[in-house]
Amino acid sequence: MLENLFKFMVYPGFLFSGAIGLLAGWFDRKITARLQWRVGPRWYQNFMDIAKLFLKETLIPDGASRMVFFAMPLLAIAGSTLASTIIMVINQTPGVTFIGDLIVVVYLMLIPPLALMLGGFASGNPLASLGGSREMKLMLSYELPFLLALVVPIAKAGYSIQLGGIITYQALHGPIFFSISGVLSFVVMLLCIQAKLGFVPFDMPEAETEIVSGMYIEYSGPALAMLKLAKAILAFALPALLITLYFGGIIFTASGILMSVLEYILILLLMIVIKNTNPRVRIDQAVRFFWRIPTALAVLAVVLAYLGL
Amino acid sequence: MGIKEKILTKSLYVFHLSSGSCNNCDIEIIDCLTPRYDIERFGIVLVGSIKHADVLLCTGSVNRLTVPRIKVLYEQMPKPGFVVAFGSCGASRGLFKDSYNTGKPLDEIIPVDMYIPGCPPRPEAIMAGLLKLIDKLNSKGK
Numbered sequence: 001m002l003e004n005l006f007k008f009m010v011y012p013g014f015l016f017s018g019a020i021g022l023l024a025g026w027f028d029r030k031i032t033a034r035l036q037w038r039v040g041p042r043w044y045q046n047f048m049d050i051a052k053l054f055l056k057e058t059l060i061p062d063g064a065s066r067m068v069f070f071a072m073p074l075l076a077i078a079g080s081t082l083a084s085t086i087i088m089v090i091n092q093t094p095g096v097t098f099i100g101d102l103i104v105v106v107y108l109m110l111i112p113p114l115a116l117m118l119g120g121f122a123s124g125n126p127l128a129s130l131g132g133s134r135e136m137k138l139m140l141s142y143e144l145p146f147l148l149a150l151v152v153p154i155a156k157a158g159y160s161i162q163l164g165g166i167i168t169y170q171a172l173h174g175p176i177f178f179s180i181s182g183v184l185s186f187v188v189m190l191l192c193i194q195a196k197l198g199f200v201p202f203d204m205p206e207a208e209t210e211i212v213s214g215m216y217i218e219y220s221g222p223a224l225a226m227l228k229l230a231k232a233i234l235a236f237a238l239p240a241l242l243i244t245l246y247f248g249g250i251i252f253t254a255s256g257i258l259m260s261v262l263e264y265i266l267i268l269l270l271m272i273v274i275k276n277t278n279p280r281v282r283i284d285q286a287v288r289f290f291w292r293i294p295t296a297l298a299v300l301a302v303v304l305a306y307l308g309l
Numbered sequence: 310m311g312i313k314e315k316i317l318t319k320s321l322y323v324f325h326l327s328s329g330s331c332n333n334c335d336i337e338i339i340d341c342l343t344p345r346y347d348i349e350r351f352g353i354v355l356v357g358s359i360k361h362a363d364v365l366l367c368t369g370s371v372n373r374l375t376v377p378r379i380k381v382l383y384e385q386m387p388k389p390g391f392v393v394a395f396g397s398c399g400a401s402r403g404l405f406k407d408s409y410n411t412g413k414p415l416d417e418i419i420p421v422d423m424y425i426p427g428c429p430p431r432p433e434a435i436m437a438g439l440l441k442l443i444d445k446l447n448s449k450g451k
Contacts, residue, residue, distance in 0.1 A: 041349050051316045055389075056389070213358055219360065221387050281412075
């Protein structure tokens with residue numbers, strides 16, 4: 001019991017993945033600044049932002065549903081922390097896997113956007129409602145190619161829906177990334193997590209310049225800090241899931257950890273470069289994009305994986 | 310210097326309110342975000358919602374219509390928060406002092422922590438002003 005609590009709260013759960021996620025957030029800001037020929041913030045900037053928000057007061061908007069408004073940040077952070085804990089624990093000891101843990105992780109990762117959406121609706125602000133409805137449409141659009149692309153590692157690993165099974169398959173046969181279907185589904189997955197993290201071509205749910213940060217608009221103080229932390233943890237958990245599915249997981253030796261860190265930085269860098277070289281698309285363009293190109297690519301990848309390529 | 314002030318001064322989120330300005334100050338604020346000045350180095354970010362802000366940056370000579378809105382925005386800012394009167398108009402109503410449409414100066418409506426004079430203030434002056442605000446907050450905690 002106490003051991004599980006330690007796993008959830010400290011390592012590899014809340015504190016560990018939160019710290020990595022906040023560092024990833026700094027990396028994003030710094031690379032963005034360098035690409036724009038600026039200097040950028042210092043490495044502890046995101047930690048300071050979170051610490052500051054915990055010192056501020058929380059305001060409850062008039063006409064908001066108090067319970068939903070305050071329960072949702074907690075739900076968001078619990079969902080993303082649990083997802084990252086499951087991924088990291090199974091990477092450490094592939095033996096503790098259980099049937100369907102991959103599906104559990106995928107659905108736990110859906111909780112933060114859902115919670116954020118409900119929190120936005122509960123705040124009673126029209127801009128937050130607009131952001132919520134956009135988030136819902138965005139989820140509808142990226143979930144289809146995401147789940148289709150997820151079939152590829154499952155099919156490659158002998159139809160195993162266990163993270164542990166996929167890791168042990170890759171330990172024996174080499175990473176899934178080194179096959180045609182693996183590359184295709186990795187590309188689709190990368191575009192989908194770009195949308196899941198709300199990075200720029202797909203950031204219309206929280207567009208600062210048109211609907212002033214959307215669902216976050218009425219949140220202040222500790223509640224906002226929790227939502228930001230949930231997103232930071234997701235920024236760690238989603239690339240970690242990609243590493244687990246396509247690059248053979250995190251192997252806990254010195255060279256293995258170094259490789260995983262490099263892969264994580266590479267995935268982040270790819271997303272940040274996509275983020276900085278693309279304008280924000282409209283919501284209908286996003287739906288059309290996700291249901292055409294990535295879905296077609298994912299279907300192709302599934303067929304290739306079925307044929308064993 | 311208290312730990313609370315130290316954390317607060319490392320990450321100031323600024324909300325920018327135009328209370329009937331001629332738009333010149335507002336353009337100069339955006340200049341601070343450009344590569345030449347890059348105010349994000351100090352952790353200062355412009356935010357769109359007053360609920361996220363630590364600093365209410367108020368430009369313009371306060372006209373009669375905006376007085377109640379300024380009061381509402383000040384109340385909506387999560388405390389601890391600070392007010393900066395921006396430009397000559399924000400500090401003293403500037404050349405609109407005797408206009409029929411300007412009611413009261415900003416510091417008689419809400420408490421002002423800091424003045425940045427200039428018409429408009431240069432980006433250097435804005436950064437010097439915000440850093441002075443940080444120094445003031447730091448000395449408060451002593």
